[in-house]
Amino acid sequence: MAEYKIENMAKKIEMLRQTATELKRISGGIQAVDRNVDRILASIKMLEINISDLVGTI
Amino acid sequence: MDSGEYWNPVLETLPREKMQRFQLEKFKKILNWAYENSPFYRNLYKEAGLEPGDIKTLDDIGNVPKTEKSMLREAQGVDPYPYGTILSVPLEQVTEYRQTSGTTGQPVYHPETWQDWEWSAESWAYALYAYGYRNTDRVFLPFGYSVNIAFWAGHYAAEKIGCEVVPGGVLDTEARILKMKELKATAFMATPTYILGMAETARKKLGINPAKDLYIRKITAAGEPGACVPATKKRMEEAWGAKVYDQVGATEIGHWGFECQAQAGLHVLEAFHLVEIEDIETGAAITEPGKKGSMVVTTFDRFAHPCIRFDSKDIIEWNPTEKCECGRTFRRLKGGVVGRADDITKVKGVLLAPTAIEEVVRDIPELGDEYEVVVIKKGDIDDITLKVEIAPDFKPNVKAVEPKLIQQLRLKTGLRYNLEFHDYGTLPRYAVKAKRFKDLRHKE
Numbered sequence: 199m200a201e202y203k204i205e206n207m208a209k210k211i212e213m214l215r216q217t218a219t220e221l222k223r224i225s226g227g228i229q230a231v232d233r234n235v236d237r238i239l240a241s242i243k244m245l246e247i248n249i250s251d252l253v254g255t256i
Numbered sequence: 257m258d259s260g261e262y263w264n265p266v267l268e269t270l271p272r273e274k275m276q277r278f279q280l281e282k283f284k285k286i287l288n289w290a291y292e293n294s295p296f297y298r299n300l301y302k303e304a305g306l307e308p309g310d311i312k313t314l315d316d317i318g319n320v321p322k323t324e325k326s327m328l329r330e331a332q333g334v335d336p337y338p339y340g341t342i343l344s345v346p347l348e349q350v351t352e353y354r355q356t357s358g359t360t361g362q363p364v365y366h367p368e369t370w371q372d373w374e375w376s377a378e379s380w381a382y383a384l385y386a387y388g389y390r391n392t393d394r395v396f397l398p399f400g401y402s403v404n405i406a407f408w409a410g411h412y413a414a415e416k417i418g419c420e421v422v423p424g425g426v427l428d429t430e431a432r433i434l435k436m437k438e439l440k441a442t443a444f445m446a447t448p449t450y451i452l453g454m455a456e457t458a459r460k461k462l463g464i465n466p467a468k469d470l471y472i473r474k475i476t477a478a479g480e481p482g483a484c485v486p487a488t489k490k491r492m493e494e495a496w497g498a499k500v501y502d503q504v505g506a507t508e509i510g511h512w513g514f515e516c517q518a519q520a521g522l523h524v525l526e527a528f529h530l531v532e533i534e535d536i537e538t539g540a541a542i543t544e545p546g547k548k549g550s551m552v553v554t555t556f557d558r559f560a561h562p563c564i565r566f567d568s569k570d571i572i573e574w575n576p577t578e579k580c581e582c583g584r585t586f587r588r589l590k591g592g593v594v595g596r597a598d599d600i601t602k603v604k605g606v607l608l609a610p611t612a613i614e615e616v617v618r619d620i621p622e623l624g625d626e627y628e629v630v631v632i633k634k635g636d637i638d639d640i641t642l643k644v645e646i647a648p649d650f651k652p653n654v655k656a657v658e659p660k661l662i663q664q665l666r667l668k669t670g671l672r673y674n675l676e677f678h679d680y681g682t683l684p685r686y687a688v689k690a691k692r693f694k695d696l697r698h699k700e
Contacts, residue, residue, distance in 0.1 A: 202266055240371040244378045247527075247557050248264050255278045256270065 208250040215242050261582075263385035267527040268584045275585065279530050280314050282556035287311060287320065290562040293344035296331045297562065317530070317565070318541060322552055324567040325356075328364045328508065338365045345369055345560045354405045356507045357689055366405070366507050367560045373412070375558050376405075376510055379528050380413030383514035386523075386582070387474050387501045389443060391418030396441040398432040398454065401425040405507045410445045410476060419443075429457045429687075436470055443474040448482025448492060449690040451475060452625045455495035460648075460681075467497030478503040480689055481611050483515075484522065484592025487618035491625060502592045504570070508563050510555050513589065521575040521588035530554040531587075532565075533572055536597055545576040545590065550597045569597040571609070601695060603631055604638045606670045610693040613642065616664045622650045622657045626683040626692075633697045641674040648680045 218238045225231035262268045270278065288308040290297035301307070304321045311317060332340040336347040343350075345367075352368040368376070389395065395414045399407045401423065414421050422439060424432045433454060436444065446454065458464040466472065475498050477483035483492070483502030492500045502522060505511035512529045513522045524531045533542040533549040542549040551570040555563040575588035595609040602608070610629065617627045624645035631640045642665070646657070654677045665673055686692075 204266065237370055240369075240374040243371050243557075244374050247375070247378065248267065251282070252266060252270075252278065255281065256266070256274050 204249060204252055204256065207245075208253045211242060211245045211250050214245070215239070218242060262584070263382045264527075268382070268586060270527075270585055272585060275526055276314060279526065279556075280311075283314075283317060283530055283554055284308065284311055286554065286556055286559075286562055287564060289559055290344060290564055293559075294342050294562060296327075296341040297344075297564065299341075317532075317554075320565050322565045322567045323563075324569075325361075325364060325508070329362050332365050339367050339561065342561055343367060344562055350560060353403065354408075354507055355403050357404050364508060369560045372558050372560050373409075375528075376409040377412035377416050379511045379525060380409045381416050382525055382528075383501075383503050383511060384410070384413050384417055384419075384476065386514055386516045386584075387443075387476060387499070388517060389414060389417050389419055389474065393419040393442045393474070394422060394439055395419045396422045396424055396432070396436045396439070396444040398424040398427070398429075398436075398444060398446055398450070406479065407445045407476075409511060410478075429454055430461055433458045433462060433464060433466075433470075436472065437464065440471040442471055443476070444472060445476035445478065447479035447687075447689070448477050448488055449480065449686045451477060451482075451492045451500070452488075452495065453685055453687065455492075456625070466495055470496070472496050472498045474498060475500045476503055477501065478505065481593055481595065482614075484594065485611055485615050485618065487615050491618055504593050506568060508561070508566060509553050509568060510558060510563075512553060512555075513592070515592075516580060516582035516584060518581045520577075520580060521590055522592040523580070523584055523586040523588050526586045528556055530556070531572075533574065534567075536571075536600075542574070545574040548573040548594065551593075571595040571597060571600065599693060601631075603640050603671060608669055608671065612669045613665070614692075616661070616668050617642075617644055619664070620657065620660060622647055622653075623661070624648070624680050624683075626685065628683055629693045631693075631695045631697055638697065639674065640671060641676060643676040643678055643683060645678050645680045645683055 218235050222232055222235040291301055291308045300321050306320060328342065331342050332338055334340045336343050349369045350367040351370045352373055354366040354368060355363040397407055397411050411421055422441060424435060427435060455466050458466050475496060477500050482488045483500050489500050501515045504513040513524050515522055532552040534552055535542055536550050548571050551568045551572050553566050553568055570593045572593055573590045575590045580588060595611050600607060600609050613629055617623050624647045626645055628643040631638060658675060661675060665671065
């Protein structure tokens with residue numbers, strides 16, 4: 199089994215979340231930004247489920 | 257096994273001890289979420305004197321009150337309408353409506369946020385990838401895209417994997433088969449009843465032999481037992497010349513189990529669920545193979561309508577061997593869901609699971625796919641009738657089949673039946689949830 203860089207990936211995923219959240223914060227309420235960020239955040243959550251939530255367990 | 261054969265090689269091969277630690281953390285998280293955000297769960301736990309912080313080990317989880325479908329029904333229909341007090345996110349975050357099929361009564365309403373819907377597709381992706389679905393597949397979806405969840409998540413999971421998805425929603429069965437042929441579809445998803453029904457329609461009405469004239473190589477079977485009944489699976493695989501993979505799930509729970517290509521039991525999707533098995537009569541935990549029980553399941557990371565220690569009534573049993581040749585460490589069930597606690601009933605004092613009758617009927621090649629069982633009361637005595645059809649390839653020779661059927665029924669179910677042999681094609685055909693077992697005793 200290959201060695202996977204779980205912690206490095208988790209850090210990048212956290213950066214994605216921070217970037218998406220910041221984008222929504224400065225959107226000025228533009229729906230075309232907010233709603234697409236919500237979808238991005240949902241996909242980021244799947245990355246967290248698959249990778250980030252393992253940090254501390256393995 | 258190469259890591260490219262897994263959707264997520266890390267989670268799917270996690271050693272047991274680490275998986276248990278992972279599951280405990282996930283359980284604590286969803287329990288806390290439900291306590292903080294759902295009046296239904298908060299009241300349930302407060303009445304039981306339970307605080308989320310009380311759960312420190314996996315053994316503590318047995319102290320958390322169970323839920324069941326009737327409780328979900330009672331909690332709905334009030335504000336936030338229609339989901340009621342289980343809803344754990346603001347109503348404006350709900351982006352899709354689903355409901356259970358209503359097979360056992362009033363449907364349960366199920367809300368999906370965009371994130372929860374992503375979760376559904378993600379969980380299905382684990383299964384489809386295990387079956388061998390890849391971005392080179394053209395996947396046909398022959399189901400009515402409606403309020404029931406059915407294969408909706410399968411559609412989005414196949415897209416997520418990169419497959420080309422063909423929605424065959426409003427087409428009738430013949431048109432669906434012709435479209436599958438025209439497009440050279442390589443995979444599809446349906447209930448076992450419909451998988452057999454489509455093959456029959458193809459042969460009888462279109463003169464198409466699915467195993468030779470179509471291009472299907474993988475079939476996802478879900479929605480009812482069947483792919484876990486060896487005789488039924490054999491019939492489906494022979495009819496289509498394809499591998500049939502069993503998959504299990506429910507609207508309230510999500511998809512929770514799948515077969516790998518070893519087809520040696522059903523893997524529980526343990527990264528997304530905690531599955532417990534309880535003795536049907538005593539409620540005692542069953543942790544080892546060798547005894548069937550009722551499934552109690554918790555779903556992780558699905559937040560709008562949490563599912564915590566839900567008594568699904570599915571009858572399951574742990575698989576005797578720990579390691580699967582596919583390399584996944586997700587624990588396996590023997591066979592799959594072999595029945596429902598609701599369906600297992602006493603007839604003439606004998607416990608009867610309808611799937612045992614199905615295994616007998618479909619293991620006799622002279623009989624057709626369809627059958628029906630009717631139980632009535634004659635005075636104080638149970639009376640059970642089995643209706644079968646003679647398969648079209650065989651001349652109606654009841655005398656040749658009857659002794660074999662009687663013997664196998666006696667052996668597999670311990671009961672004697674009134675037998676009725678019907679002409680081929682005369683028993684009811686079902687497109688979705690089949691109702692072949694009719695217990696009319698309480699109605700008389």
